[in-house]
Amino acid sequence: MIEKNTLEKRARKSVSFHPLLAFFLTMLSLILVFLINQIVPFGERNVLTYDLGSQYAPFLHELKHTVTGGGSILYSRSIGMGSNTIGIFAYYLSSPLNILTLVFPDSMIQELVTVLTILKLSFAGAFMTWLLERKFKSEDKMSMLFGMMYPLCTYAIAFMFNIMWLDGFALLPLLILVIEEYIRERRKWPVLTLLLLLLFISGYYMAYMVGIFSFIYIVSVSAYQGRFKNGEDGLKSIGFFILSALTAALMSAFLLLPAGIQTLNNPDLSARDTGSLMQPEFKMISMLDQLMEKGAGNIIRNLPLVFSGMTVLFLCILFFLNPKIKRSLKVAVAAAFAFGVLSFQLPVLKLAWHLFDEPNCFDYRYSYLFTFVMILVAYYSYLNMHLVRPRHFFISLGIIFGMAVLSQNFGKMAKEDSTFFATVIFAILICFLLYGKTLEKWPESIANLKKLGTGILAMVIVVEIVVFNPRCLMPDVYADLQDASKFSSMITDLDTLSEKIEDSDSYRTELHQPWYYLIGSNNLPFYTNQHGIGSFATMTNRRTAHFLKQLGYNVLYNYASCFHDNVILPADSLLGVRYIITESEDLSDLELISEKNTLRLYENRYAFPEAFLIREDAGSFDGFALEKDDEVKDYFTFQEEWFTSLSGVDASDIYDSFTANWQPVNGQLSVTPPEKALVPADTFGNDLNNESRDFTAEALKFYLRNNAKSPFMLRAIVTADRDGALYLEVPYLYCQCSTDIYVNEKAVYTGISDSCYT
Incomplete structure (x- = not known):
């Protein structure tokens, strides 16, 4: 008993x-x-x-x-x-x-x-x-x-706004926990299989990174524990792990297989500079910056985000100074950190971690793996810090101070809002509080505080990771988005307008002149429960977007996104765009049918249904002739010829097209192309794009700006002899410059500088 x-x-x-x-x-x-x-x-x-x-x-x-x-x-x-x-x-x-x-x-x-x-x-x-x-x-x-x-x-x-990444992020420590149990008892491989299945189903993009990391982890831990020396024990563990992963992949094949086929059939066709795969991604001094308190900076073009608190950094340094920790373990951890830094620095490894698809924003998406290892090392160091000599605490503090000085003088702290003093203050507090936890007795004057030492340490850590660090990051990420209630009202208004559309199964609904930054052509159909032509997703049909670019629609450089930002009545009609939602008070040739607050719903009476009969030989039309034309590039004649190829009806009078006589203001025509006529991004190739980047093309004209501080303008006088819309095409290869278009001194369009759309 x-x-x-x-x-x-x-x-x-x-x-x-x-x-x-x-x-x-x-x-x-x-x-x-x-x-x-x-x-x-x-x-x-x-x-x-x-x-x-x-x-x-x-x-x-x-x-x-x-x-x-x-x-x-x-x-x-x-x-x-x-x-x-x-x-x-x-x-x-x-x-x-x-x-x-x-x-x-x-x-x-x-x-x-x-x-x-x-x-x-x-x-x-x-x-x-x-x-x-x-x-x-x-x-x-x-x-x-x-x-x-x-x-x-x-x-x-x-x-955190990339919520699809958070499942893999959350499951990583659970997977490593199960792997630890699996290494001790291989009979637990069914649990490992089920967890891998959950990981794969929850989002295969992050599952790939977590899966690769977990494989490296089990191999590394098994090797460190000497399991490969004991006959087949280590190899069996690796073999069963691979078997578990394959089993989980087969169990999730109903989801992964069609997704994989769709991905392979619709790849990112942007050409890459393969010659730079061995060039460092950034200066090593920048890695010190990432270990310090700081703001997020440019989150779109970010460096590896690995900071998790000054406590973690301090304890990781203390780990290597602890004389009682085995040298072999220090070497193994140092190798892990070195591999992590190399994965950030070496483009070929960075590309591999990103599933061999270089991201065009939000870089180093796998950097949380480095943070994960740092926290593991820091906690082990915390549990063993009683074995450290007092001077090692202050050596660690000195190292952090030196890192902060380097960052302030040569790194990001020198260029952005400095968090130098905050870094030093948190480091000092954490150093003394951790050191205090290792003392059996505190000085008599503060002996009563010893019982509160752990609580004070916890409070300092909470202030740093819950209050200070997020306050450094949030302004860069969320900027001035102070309009939550306005967005909710906008969704309600869109729902009201969409109820006025009675034939949504046959026609499409789009927008004109985006009126709100969170609602665009790519997501309007979801908020109105209608159909559209815009799209923005990794799985976007790039070939369709490539063709829509020929019609004048706003398309991303790599065709992963397409927006219907302006009414193009002939093309809209043929593509079944019957309804337009906008804040504009008047749209030529469209009929206003409903209003809700600032939004208006217009109808295009000329719109074809989404599906209709065409000529048998319509497929012979060259839909990309414009990109091969270095002389004229007449977008309007192109549309007319496309209409004729579909119907057999002469469509040459749809547009009354002409070339305006443009007069430069604050500039003059140059017969010699400048050495740097295109921004570097304009030289990027694309396997779909037939566009020539030859400076000698007849269609290209070059102007020299007289006064660099004043805007360069092209002005033309156009006499409209009848009613109807006036169209102007402003094409770009890759990045557009800041462009403002005025008609009768009224601004009608603004192009964002450095936008990757054209």
Whole structure:
């Protein structure tokens, strides 16, 4: 009886509630982060920034209506001209937590995203805490705080708007925990298989990075533990791991296979400079910057985001100074950090980590793996810091101070808002508080504070990772998006207007002159439950977008996105665009049929239905003749010839086209092309693009600006002898410059500088 009771007590003792507490503590911390930074629903700052506003949130909106309306997740007419959507579902929407979409009304899409973000990161905190306790066999309550450092690291705070990344981010520590158990007992491989299945289903993009990392982890740990020396033990572990991964992949093939086929059939065809695959990505001094307190900076062109708190950095340095830690372990950890830095620096490794698809923004998407390893090392160092000599604490502090000085003088701190003093202050506080925890007795004058030492340390860490660091990052990420309620009202207005459209199954609805930065041609169909021609997704049909560019629509340089920003009446009519939503008060040849606050719904009476009969030989028309033409490039005649090829009817009088007599203002025509006529981006090739970049092309004209501080203008006088729209095409190869177009001294268009659309 005594033995039984003893076993029961041990069993109860082995159950730790720290992971559960870490879940709720992380949740409370994130709520505080959102509250301090006034992000919806705790303030007016809109959460829908970057791709979250243009892709993820609209896709969630569409997912809800697909499920509740009995639609298909295999095909959608709301994406581009119509698209297979299984790839989009697997890439963006397959997270099991997205089922919460069904319980949120359309107008609360921002609140939904906030809930999903907090939930996913809270799971990350719980799983990280669980891993730390089980891996290091520790019951220290500080494990919860170290676990929270993971979901509150710079990467998570800066990139939380990429909610599709957060599933893999959260599952990483759980997967490593299961791998640790699997290494000890191979019979647990079914659990490993099920977790890999969950990982693959939750989003294959991050699953790829987590999967590669986990394979490197199991090989490295097995090698360090000498399992390859014991006959076939280590090889069997690796073999069963690979078998588990293959089994999980086969079990998720219903999702991964069609998504993979769609990806392979629709690759990014942008040409890359393969000669630079061995050139360093950035200066090594910049890596020091990333380990310091600082703002996010340009989040689109970011460096690796690896900071997770001054405590982690301090303890990682202390790890290498600890004389009682095995040299072999230090060498192994140093090798891991070196490989991580090399993965950031070496373009070929960076490309491999990104699934061999170089991102055009939000770089180093795998940098959280480096943070993950740093936290593991830091916690191990924390558990063993009682073995460190006092001077090692102050050597670590001196190293951090030196890093901060270098960053302030030569790194990002010298160029941006300096956090030098904050870095030094946090480092000093953490140094003395950690050192204090190793002392058996404190000086008599402060001896009573010893009991409070751990609490004060926890408070300092919380202030840094919950208050200070997010405040450094949030302004760069969310900028001036102070209009959460306005966006909700806009969604309600769009819903009201869409109810006025009675024949949506046969025609498309688009916008004219975007009136709100979070609603564009790519996501308007989702918010109105209509069809459109715009699209913006990794799975966009690039060949369709390539052709739409020939018609004058706004298309991204690599054809991954297409926007209907302006009415092109002839092309719109043939593509079935019958309805236009805009804030403009008058659109030529369109009839106003409804209004709601600032928005107006117009009808194009000339629109064809989405499907109609064409000539049998219509496919022989060269849809890309414009790109091969270096002399005239007449976009209007091109459309007329396309119409004729489809119908057999002479369409040569649709446009009354002419070449205006443009007169330069603050500039003069140059017969000699300048050496740097094109921005570097204009020289990027594309396997789809037939455009010539020959400076001798007859269609190209070069002007020299007289006064560099004044705008260069081209002016022409056009006499309109009849009613109707006036069209002007302003083509670019890759990046457009800042362009303003005026008609009768009234601004009608503004082109954003350095936009990758044309």
